[in-house]
Amino acid sequence: MSIDARHVSKSFANYVALRDVALHVGQGELVALLGPSGSGKTTLLRIIAGLDTPDPNPETSVNVDGQDILDRSASERRVGFVFQHYALFRHMTVFENIAFGLRVRPRKLRPREPELRGKVNELLELIQLGRWSHHYPSQLSGGQRQRVALARALAIEPSVLLLDEPFGALDAKVRQELRRWLRTLHAKIAVTSVLVTHDQEEALEVADRIVIMNQGSIEQTGTPDEVFHNPASEFVVTFLGNVNLFHGRGEGSGQAPRLFVRPHELDIERFPSNSDSVTARIQRIQSAGPIVRVELTSDQIDSITVEMTHERYRELTLKTGETVFVKVREAKIFAAAR
Amino acid sequence: MAITSRHRHSEPVWMRSLFIGASVVFVGLLILLPVISVFTEAFRKGVAFYITSISDPLAMSALRLTVVTAAVTLAANLIFGLAASWLIAKFSFRGRNVLLSLIDLPFAVSPVISGLVFVLLFGAQGWFGGPLANHGIQVIFATPGVILATIFVTFPFIARELIPLMQEQGAEEEEAAVLLGASGWQTFRRVTLPNIRWALVYGVVLANARAMGEFGAVSVVSGHIRGRTNTLPLHVEILYNEYNFSAAFAVASLLALLALVTLVAKAALEWRIRVEERPAVMDGVMEEVA
Numbered sequence: 001m002s003i004d005a006r007h008v009s010k011s012f013a014n015y016v017a018l019r020d021v022a023l024h025v026g027q028g029e030l031v032a033l034l035g036p037s038g039s040g041k042t043t044l045l046r047i048i049a050g051l052d053t054p055d056p057n058p059e060t061s062v063n064v065d066g067q068d069i070l071d072r073s074a075s076e077r078r079v080g081f082v083f084q085h086y087a088l089f090r091h092m093t094v095f096e097n098i099a100f101g102l103r104v105r106p107r108k109l110r111p112r113e114p115e116l117r118g119k120v121n122e123l124l125e126l127i128q129l130g131r132w133s134h135h136y137p138s139q140l141s142g143g144q145r146q147r148v149a150l151a152r153a154l155a156i157e158p159s160v161l162l163l164d165e166p167f168g169a170l171d172a173k174v175r176q177e178l179r180r181w182l183r184t185l186h187a188k189i190a191v192t193s194v195l196v197t198h199d200q201e202e203a204l205e206v207a208d209r210i211v212i213m214n215q216g217s218i219e220q221t222g223t224p225d226e227v228f229h230n231p232a233s234e235f236v237v238t239f240l241g242n243v244n245l246f247h248g249r250g251e252g253s254g255q256a257p258r259l260f261v262r263p264h265e266l267d268i269e270r271f272p273s274n275s276d277s278v279t280a281r282i283q284r285i286q287s288a289g290p291i292v293r294v295e296l297t298s299d300q301i302d303s304i305t306v307e308m309t310h311e312r313y314r315e316l317t318l319k320t321g322e323t324v325f326v327k328v329r330e331a332k333i334f335a336a337a338r
Numbered sequence: 339m340a341i342t343s344r345h346r347h348s349e350p351v352w353m354r355s356l357f358i359g360a361s362v363v364f365v366g367l368l369i370l371l372p373v374i375s376v377f378t379e380a381f382r383k384g385v386a387f388y389i390t391s392i393s394d395p396l397a398m399s400a401l402r403l404t405v406v407t408a409a410v411t412l413a414a415n416l417i418f419g420l421a422a423s424w425l426i427a428k429f430s431f432r433g434r435n436v437l438l439s440l441i442d443l444p445f446a447v448s449p450v451i452s453g454l455v456f457v458l459l460f461g462a463q464g465w466f467g468g469p470l471a472n473h474g475i476q477v478i479f480a481t482p483g484v485i486l487a488t489i490f491v492t493f494p495f496i497a498r499e500l501i502p503l504m505q506e507q508g509a510e511e512e513e514a515a516v517l518l519g520a521s522g523w524q525t526f527r528r529v530t531l532p533n534i535r536w537a538l539v540y541g542v543v544l545a546n547a548r549a550m551g552e553f554g555a556v557s558v559v560s561g562h563i564r565g566r567t568n569t570l571p572l573h574v575e576i577l578y579n580e581y582n583f584s585a586a587f588a589v590a591s592l593l594a595l596l597a598l599v600t601l602v603a604k605a606a607l608e609w610r611i612r613v614e615e616r617p618a619v620m621d622g623v624m625e626e627v628a
């Protein structure tokens with residue numbers, strides 16, 4: 001089911017969390033809300049869930065499958081919600097955690113015990129935790145807990161699935177595994193999902209579409225490819241990974257253009273191939289990894305990072321302390337500096 | 339994998355003996371001896387006298403008043419304590435800190451003062467005393483006064499036990515329950531209450547001990563009317579002042595027994611909590627991470 005939020009604003013006592021935001025998530029899509037902390041992404045998620053209310057405004061609407069859900073309470077919205085810190089019921093077993101949403105249904109809608117067991121076991125199968133059904137949350141690892149939280153949210157057959165920094169509390173390796181697993185799961189069950197994250201790598205890897213937020217507003221929306229290769233603003237380009245900032249030559253009295261260059265869009269040369277090359281000294285070479293990362297300084301710029309293949313690195317035979325020339329192969333320039 | 343968590347003691351034997359000995363003497367002199375003396379004094383004139391003393395109608399009426407007061411107090415404080423802790427722990431609102439300080443007030447004020455405040459409010463010359471008396475309701479020198487003073491004095495016990503725990507647990511589990519479709523009552527009964535049940539019972543046990551033993555505040559509001567407004571501690575004092583020592587100790591032993599029951603209940607609870615919260619044995623099944 002699709003989500004369509006319009007004119008959503010939210011201000012708290014001393015700051016504005018959302019400024020007239022609109023969000024559309026298509027049927028079966030997985031959209032990531034990406035932004036630094038304080039950008040309003042979690043507030044937007046909580047408003048969709050019904051845990052927060054937007055500022056009153058007759059134009060504000062939050063539609064799920066074409067129906068405005070704003071005046072429904074959180075318990076009536078039937079959204080699946082996954083918290084960063086799992087929020088599992090600590091005094092219930094894994095089985096009872098997953099069964100909770102079915103057990104609290106009004107008597108008429110509540111499934112019979114055998115039916116309920118079948119349903120919960122099916123979900124346990126899905127999250128590959130069948131043998132843990134009688135354990136308590138405290139006996140599980142972080143990754144396992146988050147899978148239980150996901151199964152619990154899916155048990156109510158939610159209209160939409162909302163995930164609030166679901167991998168934020170996990171260590172790097174588990175996070176990677178769980179990300180892939182979520183991607184495959186989503187391909188299998190295709191429930192309309194919104195994932196909140198501050199990790200650009202996570203958003204780029206998992207999402208069908210990314211919504212980049214900053215200070216309560218949406219900066220850009222697009223597929224991972226679009227936002228990475230065609231960033232709409234300086235904020236987007238700096239937020240989506242390492243970037244070098246060069247100041248170009250101003251033409252006439254105009255302000256000097258600011259050039260944003262990703263480390264892999266730079267090249268190092270022994271001899272300057274054109275007059276735009278920058279003279280720089282190598283500070284550090286990090287060659288352990290799939291690519292070689294070279295850090296340099298120049299007169300104008302404190303820190304330049306260049307990434308190159310191992311082949312190119314061997315070809316250049318670079319050493320720390322050497323003076324070389326840095327050439328910009330490709331750059332992003334934004335008209336109005338924000 | 340047998341790693342013992344207990345570290346070895348490096349202190350010399352004489353030092354250990356000294357500390358253990360000092361503790362034993364201290365506990366024996368200040369805690370055990372008085373308890374034993376209560377019971378020996380109570381039985382000084384024999385079992386028959388003991389039974390006569392505690393089955394005396396005045397003693398029985400004091401016991402009845404003490405139990406009724408404790409029961410009403412606990413019921414009231416259970417409701418107030420739960421409501422106040424829930425408000426303070428799960429919401430942020432203006433005046434939250436004022437409420438927190440107010441809850442602590444009874445701990446800070448001398449019980450005698452609290453008693454006097456109630457006399458000022460509900461006494462014959464007090465703010466509400468006159469109007470209430472016109473409707474035939476007497477608070478001071480009557481059971482309601484005793485109950486009011488006891489509620490006031492024991493108010494912080496349950497709330498103080500619950501607030502830190504509820505704050506630590508946060509509101510996420512409740513939010514999760516609501517999002518899964520639970521009503522407010524279902525959320526409270528199935529999520530909030532189970533999470534705080536042991537702290538709640540523990541707070542009740544402590545409040546109960548204090549409610550039964552309270553002297554100062556109750557002494558001011560009760561008026562010491564024998565057979566009507568005397569609680570067990572007050573009755574003990576009267577008997578003692580009348581040089582009726584054996585009877586006084588016999589009644590005191592009743593109070594001590596009530597306290598012992600409370601303590602046993604508390605110990606049993608602590609044991610259960612430890613069993614329930616014992617870290618889970620993993621048996622090497624953690625290989626399946628993530």
